[in-house]
Amino acid sequence: MGTIISMTVYPGGGMTGEEARELLAETKGLVRSLEETLLSRKLETAELWKIDQKAGDKEGMPISELLSGILEECFQVSEDSGGAFDVSVGPLVRLWRMDERAAGEEEATLPTAEEIERAAALCGWDKIRLADGKITLAEGACIDLGAVGKGIALDEIVRALEGTGVSGVFSLGGSILTYGEKPDGSPWRVGVVDPRDPAKTLGNLELRGQWCVSTSGDYERFFEVDGVRYHHLLDPATGYPARSGLRSVTILSKSGFLSDALSTACFVLGREKGMELAEKYQAEILLVEEDGTIYISEGLKSIFSAIN
Ligand code: AMP
Numbered sequence: 001m002g003t004i005i006s007m008t009v010y011p012g013g014g015m016t017g018e019e020a021r022e023l024l025a026e027t028k029g030l031v032r033s034l035e036e037t038l039l040s041r042k043l044e045t046a047e048l049w050k051i052d053q054k055a056g057d058k059e060g061m062p063i064s065e066l067l068s069g070i071l072e073e074c075f076q077v078s079e080d081s082g083g084a085f086d087v088s089v090g091p092l093v094r095l096w097r098m099d100e101r102a103a104g105e106e107e108a109t110l111p112t113a114e115e116i117e118r119a120a121a122l123c124g125w126d127k128i129r130l131a132d133g134k135i136t137l138a139e140g141a142c143i144d145l146g147a148v149g150k151g152i153a154l155d156e157i158v159r160a161l162e163g164t165g166v167s168g169v170f171s172l173g174g175s176i177l178t179y180g181e182k183p184d185g186s187p188w189r190v191g192v193v194d195p196r197d198p199a200k201t202l203g204n205l206e207l208r209g210q211w212c213v214s215t216s217g218d219y220e221r222f223f224e225v226d227g228v229r230y231h232h233l234l235d236p237a238t239g240y241p242a243r244s245g246l247r248s249v250t251i252l253s254k255s256g257f258l259s260d261a262l263s264t265a266c267f268v269l270g271r272e273k274g275m276e277l278a279e280k281y282q283a284e285i286l287l288v289e290e291d292g293t294i295y296i297s298e299g300l301k302s303i304f305s306a307i308n
């Protein structure tokens with residue numbers, strides 16, 4: 001997934017240290033296998049790779065239940081966010097080449113308005129059809145699960161941990177899972193990154209039990225042209241990086257998928273609509289506005305402490 005995974009587990013339920021280490025290895029294997037069977041764009045074994053090859057093919061390609069379930073959930077979030085979140089943004093993601101430009105591997109230039117218009121015309125969830133366990137993509141369409149991959153992996157990790165008695169913290173890039181209770185009874189502490197100085201934290205969340213915490217921000221992958229920041233969170237309505245007045249959005253949910261999908265969706269929507277969407281999904285939200293103001297939902301008031 002192009003990110004660093006860090007895991008800390010506390011053996012529980014009579015488990016030995018050795019057994020806990022085995023469980024860790026198993027968990028790591030799960031993430032790798034998700035990449036190999038589903039998410040990778042480069043491995044021929046992955047469903048997304050296969051779907052890429054079949055775009056425009058009218059026959060449709062059989063897909064796994066896991067993937068069709070994920071896509072159904074994605075379509076629901078698309079609908080609920082008025083299209084701000086849309087996994088059919090693949091053609092725009094390809095055009096912007098944010099990974100390469102942010103890494104300095106490619107010149108930081110802007111696509112032309114015409115190129116953006118052409119790519120945007122290939123996006124939209126009407127370009128993806130799911131029926132009878134098969135998927136059909138319109139010519140030139142492309143699914144991008146970059147907004148939810150890490151969250152999906154966290155949900156897989158939860159399934160592996162259930163019933164084992166272990167507790168721990170699992171971090172996949174910007175997405176973190178806390179699971180169970182710390183043996184000393186203290187809460188898990190998860191830092192929220194300062195979007196203008198990502199080496200620092202803005203504050204800490206003190207969490208108990210199972211939570212998935214996901215952050216989307218304009219500091220993760222971006223390049224600048226004439227003093228304007230172009231980042232990886234695209235607004236499907238314009239084809240350009242979203243200008244919603246935010247620097248970052250952090251979402252807390254029991255579900256990894258939802259925390260990841262909603263952090264992207266709410267970033268594109270901006271503060272007011274983003275807060276409404278989070279509430280609809282009973283998720284907690286923390287937003288950092290362009291001027292640095294922090295907004296938090298009611299449920300975070302007792303568990304978030306800002307560092308001044
Ligand atoms: P995240 O860091 O989880 O917010 O995911 C960002 C990634 O999601 C980007 O790098 C793109 O691959 C993809 N993406 C960008 N904009 C959107 C959008 N509006 N809806 C869905 N996925 C998007």
Ligand code: MG
Binds near residue numbers: 146
């Ligand atoms: Mg996301």
